Amino acid sequence: MSKTATIIRREFLSRVRKKSFVVMTILGPLLMAAIVIVPVLVAQLTDSEYSVAIVDDSGLFAQDFPDRDNVYFTPLDTGIDNAISLMHDGRFDAVLHIPEIAFQSPSSLRLFSEKSVNFNAKLLIENILKLEFESMKLSSAGIDEEVLRSIDTPVNIQAIRIADDGEQMTDYPEISMGLGFVGGFMIYIFIFLFGSQVLRGVLEEKTSRIVEIIVSSVKPFQLMMGKIIGVGLVGLTQFLMWVFLTLAIVGGFQAAAPEMFRFTPDEQVFISGGQVLNPEELQAQKESIQQHDTLAGELLEGLASINIPVMVLSFIFFFLGGYLLYGALFAAIGSAVDNEADTQQFMLPVTIPLLLALIMTQMVISNPQGPVAMWLSMIPFTSPVIMMARIPFGVSYAELALSALLLIAGFVATTWIAAKIYRTGILMYGKKVDYKELWKWIKHS
């Protein structure tokens, strides 16, 4: 095994065995899985029954409230005072009072409850009454509600992307934007996280003075590359572990409780005047739901439209490329200073392009084919983040190849410069280094 491989092995193992790595590797997927699972669990937990008594003095609406979403309605014939005392006895959670003048003056409506009122129930009641009032007003104005309903046409344009080879794909810009942002952000986080690990590693070797022992056995360049590659592999391992563990946890939950994840589209509750839609209408509505009207359906279809292998491979390539480019610079900074506090002055110019890329991601995902996006995805310092943001929208292979090539050239260049700084820096103690000094190291070594 070559010496660089020995170094890579140590750098990798010493980090992977750390408690913090194990904790992060387990916590990360748990956190990500939690983002998916917890809302589902919470939704189920909060679904306790809520009973509402209806005192309808107008006598018009009492029958218009179907039980729904664990909210149960009970029309009462008694007066409001009696209903409230029943509520105090614990028979109901809330009492809805519809006075005679409710239709003319909706603000006279009251919902009484002992505790703070259930927000969902309130929303439900408001929606039902709103529709009822509207439909009453329509009929009093002589407009046939059926006609009006037939006018209400949902419009949802299907965006179609036509590839060069004529293949047509439905386009989902919202999904692409989400994925683009997440991809760019992940690259940013990973470069920063593992780049600063390189910096700290180099600094540790320098301050502990082990570096002189090691460079009497290996070339400084081997030591630097060994560290950069070793830490990079740690990053890659962590990323892959996160992906697999997240899939495993979410998959496990889905297998254990599949009904939790079955998507049940909202039924159209606002059935006028308690009328049920005729079967044909109902069928038409259901079909439209299944096709593309619902968020979940769109999400699934949208995800399917993304070229996942290209996404994953690009992520790995642009993460590694960006990491190598910045990792070399981080290593150079670590070698040039004597302690962590001194790193600040050199960190800024390294951080700025990375931060700029992250900020520009917002702009890029709203105009992924514009000139700004195009240029930023070519410049090696910003391309890893920006390219990841653009890929979900579709980037031509020619552009991808050019960007990749430039990135490779970029990290070869930064590594070359960093090696010069590193070689001088690691053996230099007690000297306050500034940019002028660094430039001399690059020029003279």
Add this chain to the structure above:
Amino acid sequence: MGTLLEAGNISKTYRNHRALNQVSVHIPAQSIFGLLGPNGAGKTTLIRIINQIIGADEGTILFDNEPLKPAHVFRIGYLPEERGLYKKMEVGEQSIYLARLKGLNRHDARKLLTGWFEKFDLLPWWGKKVEELSKGMQQKVQFIITVLHKPRLLIFDEPFSGFDPINVNLLKQEILKLREEGSTIIFSTHNMGSVEELCDHIALINKAEVVLEGNVREVRKNHSTRLYEAELEDIHTPVEQVLDGRFQLAGTEKHHGTTTFRIRIPEQATPNELLQSLFTCGQLTSFKELTPSMNDIFIKQVTGAYPVKNRQITNSFTQAGQQ
């Protein structure tokens, strides 16, 4: 005895100062070679060049009669002055790692390390993290790592710093044993006592140049001030009388019936002649040459004058001359 390492006209210039100027040293095989010099003289630069950590601007280095090449690092062991270890890494694992960088395989490294750890009472610390070890123990580990791969050339830069006297002794024994076993040792230090004790040859570097090089005994002989110290009892004839102007009396000191004389012997005379004269004065109890110590030679070479202690002798000589 052949030459293991020969550096010829090595020059190295950093941006604003010359660290080494036409430095040549010959390091005989199987010897201990003292590399001396004040701070900033260029010793560390020379050592780093030999270790191929940095390159020389000019000059050649022959290692075992071959031009120095990267593969030679496996045959060199280097203990730097400023040395450390990975604090969070386990001692044994770290030693194996550093040994592997020197070209040993895992199995051999473990076997050799176990032997050395046993000898240095470090075995119970094998699985501990370095930060749990005392400074002395860390130094021992570093020493072991340096010598583990049985290098032809060992370079120790201030090896005794941070050791207690017992461990200094242990280390000295090991260094002498390594020489017996065939290693050549470059020994860089400011501790002149250990130079006299251990070194066969020295080179003194000052202001980027070699100002003195050679066998320790010869160096000291060359720096002889031809000053001798004689102790006499029961003096019946005044010493001044027998010296008769042939020898110069540099000082006298009386102590409990014993008189100590410091006498300088001129170039044309010998100690034997002085002794014969002294026999006639009384009972001679002691006679020895006052050779300058390496410490004195070092200071003389660097500052141009002997240190205060020896200046007393020269002073007493001047006083004697005035009498």
